[in-house]
Amino acid sequence: MEKTKKRSKGNRMTQDIVFNAVIVLLLLFLIVIMAYPIYFVLVASFSDPTYVNNGDFLLYPKGFTLLGYEKVFEESRVWIGYANTILYTALGTALGVFITMMAGFALSRKELPFRNAFMGFFVFTMYFNGGLIPYYMVVKSLNLTNTRFLMIIISAVAVYNIIITRSFMLSNVAEELRDAARIDGCGDGRFFFQIVMPLSKAIAAVLVLYLAVTYWNSYFNPMIFLTDRSKYPLALYLREILLTVSTNAQSSVTSDASAAAMLQKMSQVIKYGIIVVSTLPIVCVYPFLQKYFVKGVMIGSIKG
Amino acid sequence: MKKHMGKKAAAFLLAVLMLTAAGCSGGGETASTTGGDGSQASTDGTEKKTFRIAVSLHPLTKDEDFNNKEIYKLAEEATNVHIEWMPIAAADATDKVNIMLTSDLPDAFLGLISSDQIASNMDSFADLAKDDLLKNNAPHVVEDYESSLSNGLDIVTWPDGSIRSLMTGPQNSYENDAEGIMFMNKAWLDKVGKDVPTTIDEFYDVLKAFKEQDPNGNGQADEIPFEPSQSDWCSKIMNFANPWGIAGTDSSDESAYMMVTAGKVTGTVNTEEFRKFLEFSHKLVSEGLMDQEMFSQTSEQYHSKINEGIVGCYYTWSPYADMSETEAANWVEVPVLEAEDGPGYVKTGSQGKFSANRCGFCITSACADPASLLQWWDYMASSVELKYTSRFGPQGEAWDMESDGTVVEKLPESLTDDYTIENYKYTQGMVDMGSYIPKDESATVLKENSFTSWYRIDCVEQLHDYCLPVERQLPIRYVAPEKTSERTFMETELFTYIGNFIATSVLNGIDDASWNAHLEQLQMNQYDQWLQWYQDFLDKKF
Numbered sequence: 110m111e112k113t114k115k116r117s118k119g120n121r122m123t124q125d126i127v128f129n130a131v132i133v134l135l136l137l138f139l140i141v142i143m144a145y146p147i148y149f150v151l152v153a154s155f156s157d158p159t160y161v162n163n164g165d166f167l168l169y170p171k172g173f174t175l176l177g178y179e180k181v182f183e184e185s186r187v188w189i190g191y192a193n194t195i196l197y198t199a200l201g202t203a204l205g206v207f208i209t210m211m212a213g214f215a216l217s218r219k220e221l222p223f224r225n226a227f228m229g230f231f232v233f234t235m236y237f238n239g240g241l242i243p244y245y246m247v248v249k250s251l252n253l254t255n256t257r258f259l260m261i262i263i264s265a266v267a268v269y270n271i272i273i274t275r276s277f278m279l280s281n282v283a284e285e286l287r288d289a290a291r292i293d294g295c296g297d298g299r300f301f302f303q304i305v306m307p308l309s310k311a312i313a314a315v316l317v318l319y320l321a322v323t324y325w326n327s328y329f330n331p332m333i334f335l336t337d338r339s340k341y342p343l344a345l346y347l348r349e350i351l352l353t354v355s356t357n358a359q360s361s362v363t364s365d366a367s368a369a370a371m372l373q374k375m376s377q378v379i380k381y382g383i384i385v386v387s388t389l390p391i392v393c394v395y396p397f398l399q400k401y402f403v404k405g406v407m408i409g410s411i412k413g
Numbered sequence: 414m415k416k417h418m419g420k421k422a423a424a425f426l427l428a429v430l431m432l433t434a435a436g437c438s439g440g441g442e443t444a445s446t447t448g449g450d451g452s453q454a455s456t457d458g459t460e461k462k463t464f465r466i467a468v469s470l471h472p473l474t475k476d477e478d479f480n481n482k483e484i485y486k487l488a489e490e491a492t493n494v495h496i497e498w499m500p501i502a503a504a505d506a507t508d509k510v511n512i513m514l515t516s517d518l519p520d521a522f523l524g525l526i527s528s529d530q531i532a533s534n535m536d537s538f539a540d541l542a543k544d545d546l547l548k549n550n551a552p553h554v555v556e557d558y559e560s561s562l563s564n565g566l567d568i569v570t571w572p573d574g575s576i577r578s579l580m581t582g583p584q585n586s587y588e589n590d591a592e593g594i595m596f597m598n599k600a601w602l603d604k605v606g607k608d609v610p611t612t613i614d615e616f617y618d619v620l621k622a623f624k625e626q627d628p629n630g631n632g633q634a635d636e637i638p639f640e641p642s643q644s645d646w647c648s649k650i651m652n653f654a655n656p657w658g659i660a661g662t663d664s665s666d667e668s669a670y671m672m673v674t675a676g677k678v679t680g681t682v683n684t685e686e687f688r689k690f691l692e693f694s695h696k697l698v699s700e701g702l703m704d705q706e707m708f709s710q711t712s713e714q715y716h717s718k719i720n721e722g723i724v725g726c727y728y729t730w731s732p733y734a735d736m737s738e739t740e741a742a743n744w745v746e747v748p749v750l751e752a753e754d755g756p757g758y759v760k761t762g763s764q765g766k767f768s769a770n771r772c773g774f775c776i777t778s779a780c781a782d783p784a785s786l787l788q789w790w791d792y793m794a795s796s797v798e799l800k801y802t803s804r805f806g807p808q809g810e811a812w813d814m815e816s817d818g819t820v821v822e823k824l825p826e827s828l829t830d831d832y833t834i835e836n837y838k839y840t841q842g843m844v845d846m847g848s849y850i851p852k853d854e855s856a857t858v859l860k861e862n863s864f865t866s867w868y869r870i871d872c873v874e875q876l877h878d879y880c881l882p883v884e885r886q887l888p889i890r891y892v893a894p895e896k897t898s899e900r901t902f903m904e905t906e907l908f909t910y911i912g913n914f915i916a917t918s919v920l921n922g923i924d925d926a927s928w929n930a931h932l933e934q935l936q937m938n939q940y941d942q943w944l945q946w947y948q949d950f951l952d953k954k955f
Contacts (some may be wrong), residue, residue, distance in 0.1 A: 118842055147766075153529070158717075159717050159720055162713040162716065162717035163714075163717045163721065184833075241512065242512065242515050242516055245516050245517070246516050249516065249517055254517070287470050326419075331507045332508060332509065333508065333509065333512060336499045336501075338477055338500060345505075348504055348505075349472070349502045349504045349505070350472075351504075352503070352504035372472055372473060377713065
């Protein structure tokens with residue numbers, strides 16, 4: 110009796126160990142799948158391009174070189190792009206969070222007249238839009254093309270963000286709070302800034318992350334709307350450098366093969382370095398916001 | 414606590430306010446700079462005319478302000494025309510230009526427009542033939558076209574009689590005539606004791622020796638004797654059909670799908686020669702003599718193989734464009750490869766190939782004063798010196814003029830490792846986006862000034878006679894847009910089919926059944942109609 114009990118306990122122990130081991134292995138496998146490409150880019154940025162293209166290395170840099178980074182930091186365009194990206198990201202995110210919070214709050218209040226109509230109107234734009242050319246013409250007729258102001262406001266409002274903010278406010282900012290505040294003589298503006306905002310830090314963090322990433326990565330709008338290259342964000346330069354070779358290989362039928370070859374070399378050296386340089390800041394910010402992030406999205410998602 | 418919160422809120426509001434203010438000033442600034450067909454007063458009292466030109470930005474240029482180029486300084490001084498440049502990188506060009514064409518036209522485009530874009534947006538471009546606009550305002554340009562081309566202005570005239578664009582770049586560049594050339598590893602040839610092959614059978618023997626005798630001496634059988642690649646513009650598989658008398662006028666595979674012989678357009682991919690070429694290629698692949706990754710590899714993979722020292726022969730512009738000078742010196746040209754059962758060797762490429770860009774400079778319908786802009790453009794074509802200044806920058810640096818009036822390319826003294834001759838040309842000049850340069854004003858390249866360019870020309874000379882002569886090339890002229898779309902409609906399916914057929918045949922081989930099925934498929938994919946289209950074009954039926 111004693112013995113069998115012990116044995117079954119031992120069995121359970123081994124079962125647990127096996128179970129845990131399998132889970133850990135699976136997770137490790139997943140981590141490798143997801144992290145390796147990032148690691149590869151990092152290692153490739155320190156390696157001789159020839160080895161990279163041969164697929165000659167797996168875990169550590171081969172033919173170690175800092176040439177890529179030297180070239181990246183030599184390019185004045187990279188610095189200009191960096192400054193622009195930071196400007197657009199910082200101001201755009203601030204503006205976006207502010208507007209989205211206000212919209213989300215207003216739409217979550219039952220006393221707002223026509224709130225369903227407003228919501229329907231917002232959601233409509235998620236399914237239908239005018240297309241690129243009407244979009245461009247609207248922006249142009251507002252005299253906003255080729256301005257930094259446009260780059261700041263253009264991605265500030267996303268309906269998706271408004272919806273998650275609204276859901277969050279619905280469940281976290283009770284109507285009763287409003288009543289209590291009103292009895293104490295608190296107006297709408299004060300209620301929003303002094304009560305709602307502090308209560309909504311979690312969702313604000315989510316918005317900051319969403320918006321900041323959107324702004325940091327955005328290349329299409331700047332590409333379409335900016336003509337002045339000194340206003341270009343980093344992502345656009347990155348794209349230019351990455352696409353240079355392929356477009357040139359196709360069009361180089363008009364002579365100048367030596368120019369094409371030189372470009373090829375240049376972009377091979379610079380390619381991975383610039384990817385690292387341009388993604389590193391956002392990767393660094395991510396872990397600090399992540400704790401709010403998970404919390405915020407979950408809270409927002411419970412009530413639809 | 415309350416007070417504290419109030420401060421925070423106030424600070425936040427202030428931040429937003431500042432943000433809006435900053436935005437406004439940003440907007441205002443651009444309004445004042447772009448608000449212009451505006452004119453600014455120049456020093457001599459006359460009004461300076463300002464035009465906006467969208468221009469293709471070459472990645473090798475080190476200065477993005479086009480007004481710093483010598484040629485545009487001279488042109489502004491001489492014609493009182495000021496240009497506001499809108500540089501557009503090649504990577505963004507397609508998206509951006511298409512948007513511009515539909516909703517935001519600049520005064521002109523330089524180096525960004527294709528003939529298809531003109532065809533489908535005809536009204537977006539000013540008609541320079543109307544009211545003799547071109548003849549009255551650009552006499553030098555007209556003179557250059559008429560003296561250097563048999564059909565004169567017709568080369569840029571559309572079937573409706575309009576002229577929508579002007580040419581840029583040199584009429585001919587001899588080194589372009591031969592497209593990709595086969596080069597072979599001379600060090601390997603010496604090791605296996607063979608000469609440069611001249612027939613397909615000798616070629617086969619050489620490849621076999623490369624494969625078996627370990628010419629790179631590392632003890633491994635890692636040699637790739639023959640390395641074509643679909644990834645690069647001049648290394649495509651149809652180059653290797655040359656020994657069987659099949660060649661295109663340019664290095665794309667598609668241009669070799671038909672040929673002009675004695676005024677007739679004939680198919681190539683339905684001939685016995687084509688089949689022999691496929692069978693021989695398959696033989697090479699199946700014996701490991703030709704790289705079977707040629708259809709799938711990327712340009713990066715291809716180039717790293719070449720630089721790894723495992724390739725025996727390949728097609729390229731010049732080995733000097735692919736590797737270091739000491740390594741490139743190990744390679745030798747393979748000018749001719751005859752197939753004994755073929756109709757004779759023909760080289761991919763065109764003798765006297767027309768290399769100017771017919772849609773280089775396009776004035777749009779948004780331009781309020783095309784006459785002045787034409788005068789500005791004409792000024793840059795008014796002398797050989799100015800043409801070359803627009804091509805390569807100031808005289809005496811990357812080019813100079815001999816006492817007999819011929820132009821010679823040179824190496825400027827300001828070059829460094831980070832500022833090569835390519836950087837120099839694209840920074841100081843416009844290269845192929847400069848003024849049109851007729852054939853008899855072509856620059857010469859001296860061996861001592863630019864060895865690599867000279868070497869390429871020397872290589873072209875060895876096989877120039879085998880390139881397609883003028884009578885075997887299609888004439889160059891515009892056709893009506895609907896005719897073009899009729900052809901491209903056929904090409905979509907046809908080219909995909911032929912491309913796939915070549916790949917499967919080379920990799921898997923071919924027998925009577927699959928060959929007959931291929932002939933049927935060609936019929937179904939309108940191969941005959943496609944050939945007829947070119948026949949009609951040749952016969953000037955449209």
